[in-house]
Amino acid sequence: MKCEKLELELTRTQAAFVSAEADEVLFGGAAGGGKSYGQLADALLYALKYPKSRQLMLRKTYPELEHSLILTSLEFYPRSVCRYTSSDKKWRFLNGSVIEFGFCAAKTDVIRYQGAEYDVVRFDELTHFTEDQYTYLISRVRGVNPYPKMVKSSTNPGGVGHAWVKRRFIDGFEPGKIHVDAETGAKRLFIPSYVTDNVFLMQADGNYVNRLRQLPEKERRALLEGEWDIYDGQVFAEWRNSTVGRRTRRWTHVIEPFDIPKEWRRYRAFDFGYAKPFAVSWYAVDNDGRAYNYRELYGCTGEPDVGVRWTAQRIAEKIREIEDGEEAGLHITGIADPAIWNSTGTAEGSIAEMMERCGVYFEKGKHDRLAGKMQVHYRLAFDDEGLPMIYFFEGCKNMIRTLPQLMYDPTRPEDVDTTGEDHLYDELKYFLMSNPIATRVCETPPPAEYSPLDSDRINIYPRFVV
Numbered sequence: 001m002k003c004e005k006l007e008l009e010l011t012r013t014q015a016a017f018v019s020a021e022a023d024e025v026l027f028g029g030a031a032g033g034g035k036s037y038g039q040l041a042d043a044l045l046y047a048l049k050y051p052k053s054r055q056l057m058l059r060k061t062y063p064e065l066e067h068s069l070i071l072t073s074l075e076f077y078p079r080s081v082c083r084y085t086s087s088d089k090k091w092r093f094l095n096g097s098v099i100e101f102g103f104c105a106a107k108t109d110v111i112r113y114q115g116a117e118y119d120v121v122r123f124d125e126l127t128h129f130t131e132d133q134y135t136y137l138i139s140r141v142r143g144v145n146p147y148p149k150m151v152k153s154s155t156n157p158g159g160v161g162h163a164w165v166k167r168r169f170i171d172g173f174e175p176g177k178i179h180v181d182a183e184t185g186a187k188r189l190f191i192p193s194y195v196t197d198n199v200f201l202m203q204a205d206g207n208y209v210n211r212l213r214q215l216p217e218k219e220r221r222a223l224l225e226g227e228w229d230i231y232d233g234q235v236f237a238e239w240r241n242s243t244v245g246r247r248t249r250r251w252t253h254v255i256e257p258f259d260i261p262k263e264w265r266r267y268r269a270f271d272f273g274y275a276k277p278f279a280v281s282w283y284a285v286d287n288d289g290r291a292y293n294y295r296e297l298y299g300c301t302g303e304p305d306v307g308v309r310w311t312a313q314r315i316a317e318k319i320r321e322i323e324d325g326e327e328a329g330l331h332i333t334g335i336a337d338p339a340i341w342n343s344t345g346t347a348e349g350s351i352a353e354m355m356e357r358c359g360v361y362f363e364k365g366k367h368d369r370l371a372g373k374m375q376v377h378y379r380l381a382f383d384d385e386g387l388p389m390i391y392f393f394e395g396c397k398n399m400i401r402t403l404p405q406l407m408y409d410p411t412r413p414e415d416v417d418t419t420g421e422d423h424l425y426d427e428l429k430y431f432l433m434s435n436p437i438a439t440r441v442c443e444t445p446p447p448a449e450y451s452p453l454d455s456d457r458i459n460i461y462p463r464f465v466v
């Protein structure tokens with residue numbers, strides 16, 4: 001589609017977004033597909049076509065709004081027909097139309113728009129909003145003029161609103177086809193966006209797609225391929241437990257044990273649990289910074305996720321017993337969940353203090369869930385030789401069982417579902433956050449052939465057909 005006067009060129013899917021005739025439209029999928037630009041171009045065309053029209057364009061926070069939508073609009077909105085005032089964040093057109101930018105950081109920020117009326121309300125990164133915010137704000141779409149009243153949104157998969165957006169626009173509906181909501185009669189349409197549609201980006205930054213390819217599998221599939229179903233599943237989809245690799249140490253995370261050189265640094269990471277399992281893992285770090293989980297002590301009854309109900313003293317005594325035998329004379333740095341320093345409300349003090357009295361010492365681990373999760377991804381990633389930055393000795397059976405089982409949280413889809421058996425994962429994060437590494441670049445995809453005994457890497461996700 002070409003608009004001669006404006007010299008505005010649109011991609012195929014942007015043109016579909018502009019000409020969509022539904023009440024609620026979602027332009028969703030891959031990052032870099034041109035969704036935000038599509039919103040701005042569509043708003044501009046609408047403003048010019050319908051004099052005195054009013055549109056609201058929203059992003060979750062003000063800094064995001066300023067750095068993306070406002071900045072891009074300043075780059076291409078033609079000053080011959082409109083002018084921007086930053087004090088009220090509005091583009092005013094010669095024909096009387098207005099495009100207003102807004103944000104909705106707190107839950108109650110919607111109140112700002114109470115009493116306002118718009119012909120079109122637009123959400124960029126819709127999954128950053130809650131469904132309540134969305135339904136409240138779309139109630140502002142009204143007016144007596146004959147112009148089409150619409151809600152137009154754009155988004156990548158993921159974010160707090162992932163589940164409701166998917167339910168409202170995607171699950172069970174054919175992409176590119178309008179469906180009518182039985183309850184409200186609203187016509188809804190989902191237009192998938194693909195990064196390869198965006199010829200402008202491909203020309204300007206040929207390496208963009210390559211950079212997306214370096215992301216961990218989930219993020220890659222969401223951001224590069226715009227897939228929505230990935231967040232329904234396994235978090236560490238890159239996990240590999242290859243029987244062949246156990247000896248070669250290539251393309252596997254699980255290896256046969258070996259004698260750890262005495263000079264390697266050693267760590268012990270701890271997550272306390274009583275009714276739920278407690279978790280202790282020991283790690284060694286070689287001279288290249290590669291980590292080895294060589295032992296675990298998991299307080300589980302044998303029934304998954306049920307704790308053995310040991311006291312802090314008993315756990316500490318067991319740790320002492322193990323370390324006095326096998327690591328006598330070696331220094332081990334302890335790292336634990338910072339919550340064990342909280343008061344227990346008894347004269348015995350915190351769990352950390354109780355364990356200190358038994359001669360088991362810890363430093364406070366960093367409790368940053370998402371940064372910790374990324375560290376696990378960075379460590380699990382293979383380099384071109386097929387070597388990861390962390391290995392698990394095959395005796396660490398519970399870590400090997402629970403880490404690949406972790407699922408994404410249905411309400412916060414970029415984070416791990418904490419109702420899963422995540423105790424060993426938690427202490428793994430504390431350990432890794434004390435030794436953070438940067439992401440590594442790998443050009444080589446993992447080999448396509450796997451041992452038939454490898455059963456834990458099968459992930460088949462449905463794809464959209466357009």
Ligand SMILES: Nc1ncnc2c1ncn2[C@@H]1O[C@H](COP(=O)(O)OP(=O)(O)O)[C@@H](O)[C@H]1O
Binds near residue numbers: 033193
């Ligand atoms: N029709 C277009 N003409 C020129 N540049 C475009 C066009 N569509 C997208 N772009 C550019 O491509 C890049 C990615 O587009 P963007 O809208 O930010 O993608 P998304 O919101 O899907 O992640 C941006 O730099 C944007 O300015």
Ligand SMILES: [Mg+2]
Binds near residue numbers: 035036037124
């Ligand atoms: Mg965008």
